[in-house]
Every structure is written in C-alpha cells, then in structure tokens.
Amino acid sequence: MRRQRSGTSSKHADKAEELSFSDLVAATNNFSLENKIGAGSFGVVYRGKLWDGRDVAIKRGETGLKMKKFQEKESAFESELAFLSRLHHKHLVKLVGYCEEGDERLLVYEYMKNGALYDHLHDKNNSDGSENGGAPTSVVDFAVPAIMAGEMGKILDKRVGPLEVHEAEAVELVGYIAMHCVNLEGKDRPNMADIVANLERALDLCDDSHGSISSGQISIASE
Template sequence: MLYLLWVGARRFLLKRGEVGDNNSVQPTGSESDAYVDIIPMPNVGSNGTAYRSFSNCKRQGSRTLRRQRSGSSSKHLDRTESFSLLELETATESFSLRNKIGAGSFGNVYKGMLGDGREVAIKRGDTNTMKKKKFQEKEIAFDSEVSLLSRLHHKHLVRLIGFCEENDERLLVYEYMTNGSLYDHLHDKNNVERNSSILNSWKMRIKIALDAARGIEYIHNYAVPPIVHRDIKSSNILLDSNWNARVSDFGLSLIWPETEQELMSTKAVGTIGYIDPEYYVLNVLTTKSDVYGLGVVMLELLTGKRAVFKTEDGSGPIGVVEYTSPKIASGELWSVLDDRVGLPEVNEVESLEIMAYTAMHCVNMEGKERPEMTDIVANLERALASTEGSSTSLSMASFSAPLE
C-alpha cells in the first residue's frame, strides 16, 4: 500500500514538471529548491535480497554513547556572536549583488568580510516577506538554526559564527566554505569536462560521502539532544578550503524527543528527489529519513546525475534511485558510473561496490530496512581504506560481474 501511494504521488508531482537546477553555493537551498509537497523516486523492492548483507560490513565492537542530558539551552549562547545589522551591511557592501553567492527558501546568501578580517557567508532572511505565515516560517527557520547550531561543534558540520536580530531582520553568519557546494561540483555546467574538478576522483568522492556521513552520525548519536536534519541533499553539503565536506542548513531540523521515541508524527518537508517516501506518505519521521537523503547523495556521487533529471530521450524526468537500482541490483554498476571520472582502478572496484550497495540499502522503501548511521560510516571507512593499493586499471568487462 505504501508503494502504491508513493507511485501515485510521484506521477502527479513529476507531471507538474517541477524539475530544475539547484545552484546552492553556501548554507542555503537554491531558488529552485521546493519543500513539503515534492518527492523522489521509489526504490526497487523492500526486502534487500539483491543487495549485499550488512552483516559483514558493520563496525567491529560497539560504541558507548555518552549522553548526559542537559536542560534546554537558550539560542543566544556565549559561543555564538551577536552582530548588528550595520556590521553585516558593512561586511557585504550593503548586500550588493556582486557579493550574492546563493539563494533559497529562507532568503539570499552573501559573501562578507568582517571587521576583523574573517571571511563569512551571511544568510539574510527574505526582507520582502509581507504575509504573516511566511514571516513565521522565516522566524522558525532562524530560531532552529541558531538554537541547534550554537550547540553543535563538529568538523563535518558548517559552523554558525553568529546572528543578527533587529526589527524584522533575521540574519545568520557562518564560516565561509571556500569550495562551495557538492551540488555545484557535480552538476554545474562549468564542471562537466573531465579533470575540471578535484571531484573527478573516485577516492575523493568516497571521502566526501564519508565526511557527510560522519556529520550526520554526530547529530543523530552524539549531539545533546539528538537532531534529525530533514533536508540532506548535495546542495547542503559544502566543501571547505581543504575539500572536507560539511553538512549545512539546519532550518528544517528537529530535536529528537528526550524520551528517545523511535517515531515522531510531523508534516513531511524536504526537497524533490531526496525526501524519504515513508516519511512523505505516512508523516512519520525517524532518523532513517536522513539516511534516505544520504543514500541519494551517494548515488549522485557515483553517477554524476541529479537527484531528479531529464532523460536523454525526452520521455520525462526520472529519479537517480529509479535509474540506478536495476543496474546495481543486477551487478552492472559500471554502466551507471560517472564517465567524467573514468573506469575505476583495481583497488577502487571493491570501494565503489561497497558504496553502491550501502547507498541502495539507504534508499530502501522501508525505513526499518535502512542501516544506522554508525554502520554507514563503517562501510564508507572500509571503502575509503580499500582505495589504497594497486593502480592498475580494470576493464569494463571484469567490472560488470554481479556481486556475490
């Protein structure tokens, strides 16, 4: 029944033609990002019989999660700076168009230079919001980012430096991510030529997936209290000056209940191509919704395709999950790999198989069948480690053999 509801909703939404580019650069969605009533493609099957068992891919031993629950903290923590509107106007040359580097549902994003020389990304809430509902949505997103990011500190999360709250102005100040978003490096037309981007390396793509997974693992398992992101996508994974990936944009995020319930009833929100089908249909949120989004990102890294893209024959848009699932399940992973990177080296074959099969488990239609973030991190650590070794190229024929 879940699958039938999902397919019906998918057909309706794709018929509306809501497939566009996503040009996010800093902590924001793009102008074409759409929320709530948009969804991705279904996975093939739900029993995972075609995919490698996770039993041999789990991390050895177990982690002890030391969670000492603290009381609810103020969004205005000492470690987060409070800026005046004048300071941020000066930093961005009065929010000039030449400093604009992105836009999303919350508002525009600008590159700025603070008085002390720090480069920052400044997200400015839409100042033309006249409707009360839209203003309330902006307030909720602002409060969510400030309250959550002020207490989150991890090398794979974009750091919130501070905020500004004056009259109707709501601004968020982040550390500047020099190399922009993963989305842009994978899908921007300027990066389509082979060797034009550092991402045209399988090892680097696996590392980026691992970095993002570690950031999500942190908010699920180690943040106090735990957090569900709700909008994991390639435009929300940013790259710093050392090409380390960091998860950004917590405007839709929710704090997990202190009682540690497994399910939370809430209206589904997200972005086309990435939102968990179970969450969309049933309005029941779990941490496995973030797992689904990460699975889609991993498929983007493997194929170079957008989460939803137009087919070459013009038959209509298709999701990367729907596009890759039959091929990976039948052992033809090589046929969907991004040809800008080229065929994998011998030592990279197992790495890509691990990443592909991990991704397919992540996008399972049923949340209970998806892996925990700890297991995903373990798999990707193994995949990255496997890239070390021989540098002999593998033929397409030998790579097409189905996995055991």
C-alpha cells in the same frame, strides 16, 4: 560582538555572537549583487568581511513579507540557530553569529572558499568527474541513473565483494535513500525520520543475512 539582549535567542549567546545589522550591511556592501553567492528556502547568502577581517557567508532571510511568511522565516531561523549553536564538527561549516533586528533575521557562517557541497556534487564542468568517453559528469549524474536502473554494482566499491540476497536489498535501499536526498526541491526530499527508519530497515536486512557488510559500512554509505 554586541551585548546580548534578552529574547528568544538569548540561550544561544554562549555559542554564537550577536551581530548588529549595520555591521552586516557594511560587511556585504549593503548586500550588493556582486557579493551574492547563493540562495535557498530561508533566503539569500552573501559573502562578506567583518570589521575584524574575518571572511564570512551571511544568510539573510527574506524581508517585507506578510505575517505568515514572517512566522515561517522566524521558525526556520530559530531552528537553524538552535541546531547550529550546538553543532561543532571539523567537517561542517561553523556558525559565527546571528542578527535579530526588527524583521531582519540573519545567520553568519565562516566562509568556505571551496564553495558548497551541492555545487561539487552537481557540477557538470568538473573535469575530475569525467567518464569511462571524456564527457564530464557529477557524482549525482553518475550514481542516480545506476540506482534507478537497479545497477548498484556500478557504483559500489569493488572491495565489497559479492553480496548475499538480503545484503543486496539493504544496499539498494540505502541507494534509494541517497537518491531521494539529492532531489532539487526540498519538499521532494525525505525527512530525517524516514531516513532513519529506512536505514534501520537496511541494517535489519543485513542482520537477517548474517551479513558480511557491517553496520558501520552501511552507516558510511548513507553519509
């Protein structure tokens, strides 16, 4: 761990280590293609091993861009660092540290050997998700067509039982929220304000029906 220097991220020192760029270059074999494990809007993710033996995933912001792109990268980096520095949950990947040197912006996470949640949701070769004909499918491939066709009953837990009219509307609304949240492009996904507003609307519909579905069940369905 390196000495914390003053700057925009000094407030995160108690939550995450500040790592040097040279350490991360060494950890990833100079960000070699063989260590690349993914990419996103912020940049590219590499697998690496720190000097103390920890396996990590290192997200590197794109470099060599014009000022506007750099500012966008800086904003995304600061937002993610601020959020993850405060977030600790056994079911969420842990932020190990970060690096700010020159125009380099990197975030370092614990390495999850089972891969990303996205890959499990969309994996067409996952034999555990095979269909009622033997054709492999994913959670998304199975659920989205049913939601679009208005056939929510196909994907609901059978223990829920018959729904009243308002309850059915609430469940359908949650289904549509979930469907839009798995759009491939981030720009096509709803923001959190829209998600919360729609979930609150779903809860109101359940209250109107004196529901047999509790607010807790609706919350679980949205996760």
